Amino acid sequence: MKTIFVLRKEPNGLSTIISSSDLFAINSYPRVWLNGVEEIEINGKFIFATRRISLFRTTTGNSTGHDSYQLWISVNRKDFFRAVIPNLSSKPINYHVADATQEIIFLAVTFQDGFTHLYTSGICSYF
Amino acid sequence: MRKCVITLSLLYIIDSKFETFSLVLENILYFNSNITKNLPNFNLDASEREFCDLHQVAGIRGTYIASKWRNSTKRSSISDIRTLITYNWGKEWHPIKAPGMNALGHETCNVTAANCSLHLVQKYVSLNSNVKPILTRESSVGFIMATGVVGESLRGPQGIYLSIDAGNTWRNVLSRNFLYIFGDATIVAIAHFSKGGVTNELYYSLDDGDNFTPLQFSKDKIRVYGLLTEPGEKTTVFTIFGSKEKSHEWIVIQVWAV
Numbered sequence: 298m299k300t301i302f303v304l305r306k307e308p309n310g311l312s313t314i315i316s317s318s319d320l321f322a323i324n325s326y327p328r329v330w331l332n333g334v335e336e337i338e339i340n341g342k343f344i345f346a347t348r349r350i351s352l353f354r355t356t357t358g359n360s361t362g363h364d365s366y367q368l369w370i371s372v373n374r375k376d377f378f379r380a381v382i383p384n385l386s387s388k389p390i391n392y393h394v395a396d397a398t399q400e401i402i403f404l405a406v407t408f409q410d411g412f413t414h415l416y417t418s419g420i421c422s423y424f
Numbered sequence: 425m426r427k428c429v430i431t432l433s434l435l436y437i438i439d440s441k442f443e444t445f446s447l448v449l450e451n452i453l454y455f456n457s458n459i460t461k462n463l464p465n466f467n468l469d470a471s472e473r474e475f476c477d478l479h480q481v482a483g484i485r486g487t488y489i490a491s492k493w494r495n496s497t498k499r500s501s502i503s504d505i506r507t508l509i510t511y512n513w514g515k516e517w518h519p520i521k522a523p524g525m526n527a528l529g530h531e532t533c534n535v536t537a538a539n540c541s542l543h544l545v546q547k548y549v550s551l552n553s554n555v556k557p558i559l560t561r562e563s564s565v566g567f568i569m570a571t572g573v574v575g576e577s578l579r580g581p582q583g584i585y586l587s588i589d590a591g592n593t594w595r596n597v598l599s600r601n602f603l604y605i606f607g608d609a610t611i612v613a614i615a616h617f618s619k620g621g622v623t624n625e626l627y628y629s630l631d632d633g634d635n636f637t638p639l640q641f642s643k644d645k646i647r648v649y650g651l652l653t654e655p656g657e658k659t660t661v662f663t664i665f666g667s668k669e670k671s672h673e674w675i676v677i678q679v680w681a682v
Contacts (some may be wrong), residue, residue, distance in 0.1 A: 341581065370442055378443075379426045379443075380442070380445055381444045391455050391476060393454065393476055401514075402442060403478060405452060407456070407581045410450055412453050413453075413474075413476070414447055414449065414450045415447075415448050415449040415450075417445065417448050418443075
């Protein structure tokens with residue numbers, strides 16, 4: 298069964314990832330995967346989506362700068378989960394998938410302080 | 425001391441494995457036309473809008489080559505960039521061992537010193553100067569050919585370096601700048617930054633880069649733009665494309681290394 302993924306633009310400027318396996322036939326509803334999405338990238342078995350979540354808004358609807366910029370990942374077209382990227386010093390402003398051709402994802406994360414650091418999927422600990 | 429638990433399992437891949445990320449290398453070379461406006465001397469006309477200088481060595485699992493800024497305060501020139509290699513998915517990064525001798529048999533630098541390692545051209549320098557970046561192919565497992573500089577950074581005289589053991593040891597096989605490509609047990613290299621940017625000579629090697637033999641591929645010199653083989657490289661037919669020296673007119677030349 299072929300599935301079409303569509304990024305549906307919403308009135309708030311962000312998008313929603315929806316999909317349909319029957320070419321959006323009139324009597325069926327598309328599946329809604331994730332809202333608040335800025336960009337998506339389909340890369341092999343992965344779908345990467347960046348999401349901007351406004352924690353607070355002013356009365357005029359403008360962002361207060363307390364946005365949370367998140368990376369969400371779907372593996373093998375299953376439900377999206379939020380990637381946990383440990384960082385103590387600065388806020389992430391960009392995610393770039395540097396390599397996802399093998400079993401581990403290499404992710405370049407750019408932070409507000411201008412630095413770009415390289416992360417891999419998997420758990421590391423310092424002791 | 426740092427401990428990483430990166431479980432690799434080819435048979436059972438669990439989604440949660442991708443949920444948590446770990447920092448493996450700080451301050452890497454990343455370009456994005458909207459964000460990183462501070463990259464020195466970068467030609468914004470380049471077709472790439474976003475890239476990161478990270479090369480996955482084809483055919484060798486877990487082996488990657490990365491460019492990083494040498495220190496956290498200075499990102500102003502190529503002398504601030506160095507190259508590191510990992511063989512275990514980023515758990516440990518090492519400088520690349522410089523060969524003790526250059527292609528002409530002269531000593532390069534004290535290879536045991538911390539400031540003497542091999543630095544390899546990736547996208548950033550390549551897009552800026554038309555120098556060929558790192559070449560690896562699934563069809564030539566363990567072979568890495570690259571334009572490199574021996575010293576403490578990417579600044580210095582460039583040469584062509586070859587590793588046939590996935591990046592562990594290196595040889596400086598040619599001096600100066602070349603375009604290069606792998607075929608079936610054959611390496612072909614063309615000096616395309618020779619006088620006036622034109623040439624009619626290529627160098628080929630049939631012995632894993634130990635010896636390169638010059639060959640004149642056309643009567644007149646041409647401006648060489650690139651080198652091609654068939655995808656999969658199961659061939660010894662190479663295609664050189666370029667243009668006439670004086671005015672632009674496409675020229676395609678096939679070389680059969682049989």
